Amino acid sequence: MNIERLAPVVHSLRPSNHPYLNGAWTPLFEEVNATGLDVIEGQIPHDIDGVYLRNTENQIHQPLGRFHPFDGDGMIHQIDFRAGSASYRNRFVRTRCFAAEQEAGSSLWGGLADPVQLSLRPGFGAHGALKDSSSTDIVVHAGRALSTFYQCGEAYRLDPETLEQDGVAGWVPLDGISAHAKSDERSGELLFFNCSKHPPYLHLGVVDRHNRLLRYSPVPLPGPRLPHDMAFTENYAILNDMPLFWDGELLKRNIHAVRQYEGLPSRFALVPRRTDAPVRWFEAAPTYVLHWANAYEDGDEVVLDGYFQESPMPQPQRDAPPGFEHMMAYLDAHSFRSKLHRWRFNLKDGTTKEQHLDDRVLEFGMINQRFAGRRYNYVYSATLRPGWFLFDGFVKSNVETGESWTWRAGPGRTVSEAPFAPRLGSTAEDDGYLVSFVTDENSSTSECILLDAARIEEGPVCRIALPHKLCSGTHACWADRAYIRNGVA
Numbered sequence: 390m391n392i393e394r395l396a397p398v399v400h401s402l403r404p405s406n407h408p409y410l411n412g413a414w415t416p417l418f419e420e421v422n423a424t425g426l427d428v429i430e431g432q433i434p435h436d437i438d439g440v441y442l443r444n445t446e447n448q449i450h451q452p453l454g455r456f457h458p459f460d461g462d463g464m465i466h467q468i469d470f471r472a473g474s475a476s477y478r479n480r481f482v483r484t485r486c487f488a489a490e491q492e493a494g495s496s497l498w499g500g501l502a503d504p505v506q507l508s509l510r511p512g513f514g515a516h517g518a519l520k521d522s523s524s525t526d527i528v529v530h531a532g533r534a535l536s537t538f539y540q541c542g543e544a545y546r547l548d549p550e551t552l553e554q555d556g557v558a559g560w561v562p563l564d565g566i567s568a569h570a571k572s573d574e575r576s577g578e579l580l581f582f583n584c585s586k587h588p589p590y591l592h593l594g595v596v597d598r599h600n601r602l603l604r605y606s607p608v609p610l611p612g613p614r615l616p617h618d619m620a621f622t623e624n625y626a627i628l629n630d631m632p633l634f635w636d637g638e639l640l641k642r643n644i645h646a647v648r649q650y651e652g653l654p655s656r657f658a659l660v661p662r663r664t665d666a667p668v669r670w671f672e673a674a675p676t677y678v679l680h681w682a683n684a685y686e687d688g689d690e691v692v693l694d695g696y697f698q699e700s701p702m703p704q705p706q707r708d709a710p711p712g713f714e715h716m717m718a719y720l721d722a723h724s725f726r727s728k729l730h731r732w733r734f735n736l737k738d739g740t741t742k743e744q745h746l747d748d749r750v751l752e753f754g755m756i757n758q759r760f761a762g763r764r765y766n767y768v769y770s771a772t773l774r775p776g777w778f779l780f781d782g783f784v785k786s787n788v789e790t791g792e793s794w795t796w797r798a799g800p801g802r803t804v805s806e807a808p809f810a811p812r813l814g815s816t817a818e819d820d821g822y823l824v825s826f827v828t829d830e831n832s833s834t835s836e837c838i839l840l841d842a843a844r845i846e847e848g849p850v851c852r853i854a855l856p857h858k859l860c861s862g863t864h865a866c867w868a869d870r871a872y873i874r875n876g877v878a
């Protein structure tokens with residue numbers, strides 16, 4: 390393996406016993422380019438051509454207050470597959486806040502778990518005082534990677550092959566954009582939403598394949614809400630208004646405390662993508678949903694699959710380190726119990742039908758992006774280590790037949806979100822690979838694995854050594870080189 394190390398960044402984080410600054414969540418400070426990666430097992434396939442991009446939350450400065458893992462600085466890790474070889478590189482996202490803290494040599498913003506008064510500078514996004522660390526999500530659109538922040542931030546563009554940075558996307562509105570903008574690879578469009586603390590509280594945006602803002606439309610809500618993800622079908626964008634949001638009275642004192650509002654339903658907005666027809670709202674059982682898997686139109690119905698939380702306000706985790714009981718419960722899918730779930734919205738009579746598709750705790754669903762917004766069979770969810778925000782395996786589900794297949798990474802090993810990389814020339818939905826980064830606590834190393842998506846239970850078909858141990862994080866994507874070059878799949 391050939392490793393080129395870049396000039397070091399300024400970091401000031403000191404050792405601590407914080408559960409999300411140690412182990413698989415130990416931040417990484419170095420930036421490298423690596424070629425000639427060592428293959429540990431199997432062979433790098435010749436029949437994929439593209440990049441896997443993963444965003445990690447990678448704190449580099451000593452926190453001003455109580456660190457929450459979602460506060461970490463964004464670092465993009467990329468592995469590039471072409472012609473049976475692979476290269477790796479990683480970069481911090483050069484956000485305005487990152488640059489300011491590099492200059493200061495220390496933290497300038499408090500975090501999600503801190504009072505807003507702790508921040509030394511005004512912050513960004515829906516919350517209002519946070520650092521826009523662009524550390525949540527990453528998608529590819531119009532030939533560029535776009536990293537985003539869950540509390541709505543500026544959205545930063547990077548070259549998906551070189552990770553050279555273009556800075557803030559020019560079309561981003563003043564209220565920023567949320568994580569989970571969606572690339573519709575068939576049209577080349579990017580659909581995004583944002584939320585804020587002032588009316589109309591929610592907007593939908595569409596950017597075309599040439600990176601021009603086509604639309605920015607209000608979708609008015611009764612008050613500030615905390616949607617995290619969106620979905621789309623061929624003709625609709627699907628936004629949501631869940632009964633779990635900041636306490637209105639406390640918010641008047643600039644205190645951001647989430648509560649569940651008993652008696653309110655979950656609400657779903659079907660926003661026509663290509664006409665000015667009115668938004669259709671549907672009601673469903675109360676819950677909170679972090680992530681959707683896919684959606685599609687089925688005659689008079691719109692089908693939406695995602696992860697229904699049975700207990701969105703979990704009890705504090707009793708065996709957590711002192712002081713972390715509340716934070717760790719909210720980061721633990723086994724505490725909030727997220728289950729793969731299907732909603733069916735009937736456009737004729739306005740009713741909703743819904744049911745669990747699986748009773749296991751799952752989250753972070755990936756699909757073959759060529760099937761986004763259309764009828765599909767397969768979702769690849771992550772399994773989660775009980776008590777932790779760490780992924781320890783994958784479940785492939787056939788959402789039509791109910792069949793499923795499981796693969797686990799093994800003791801001390803955690804994985805990253807595993808998007809689907811289609812085999813060149815493939816047409817079958819599961820003809821391709823799941824790509825993931827494994828961090829092994831037993832050996833303090835990381836590797837990239839490829840699973841044959843048609844047979845995930847058989848384990849990796851290829852394991853590739855990475856030059857350093859990665860910090861854990863949240864979201865990842867795959868982009869075919871043809872999609873990067875052409876802007877459409």
Ligand SMILES: [Fe+2]
Nearest residue numbers: 568617680864
């Ligand atoms: Fe997310």
